Amino acid sequence: xxxxxxxxxxxxxxILGMNAxxxxxxxxxxxxxxxxxxxxxxFGGITxxxxxxFDLKIFITGFFGNAILSILLTILGEKLNVDxxxxxxxxxxxxxxxxxxxxxxxxxxxxxxQLKEKGEKQNETK
Numbered sequence: 001x002x003x004x005x006x007x008x009x010x011x012x013x014x015i016l017g018m019n020a021x022x023x024x025x026x027x028x029x030x031x032x033x034x035x036x037x038x039x040x041x042x043f044g045g046i047t048x049x050x051x052x053x054f055d056l057k058i059f060i061t062g063f064f065g066n067a068i069l070s071i072l073l074t075i076l077g078e079k080l081n082v083d084x085x086x087x088x089x090x091x092x093x094x095x096x097x098x099x100x101x102x103x104x105x106x107x108x109x110x111x112x113x114q115l116k117e118k119g120e121k122q123n124e125t126k
Contacts, residue, residue, distance in 0.1 A: 030071050033085050037066035040092040043099035050106045066092070 023031055041063040048054040070088045077084030 029085065030074055033070040033074050033088060034067040036089060036092045036096075037070040038063055040096050040099075041066055043096050043103070047099040047102045050103060 041059065045054060045059045073088050074085040
């Protein structure tokens with residue numbers, strides 16, 4: 001089921017990507033930092049689902065709040081002629097890797113336990 005959703009998402013993304021207008025270079029840094037902030041929120045949401053403490057209000061406010069704050073930091077940095085957005089990128093990417101590590105460990109442990117149980121069942125039937 002997940003593979004079908006991923007396949008549909010990839011096809012829709014490719015179709016939209018071919019037909020979407022190009023983003024101006026002046027706005028590309030704003031969009032890039034907003035996307036990184038949104039991805040951080042998505043990975044955080046997946047991690048909270050795994051930890052069984054997901055709250056939709058927290059996810060939605062974090063999703064938009066992180067994106068807006070990162071865009072505002074980028075604007076402020078441009079006004080001050082300082083690349084403040086790099087600090088936001090470091091923080092968001094660091095959190096993304098932390099959340100990805102938690103997600104990876106969860107699924108590796110789950111997969112290992114399934115293989116272990118499958119092996120134990122096969123040994124019992126012999």
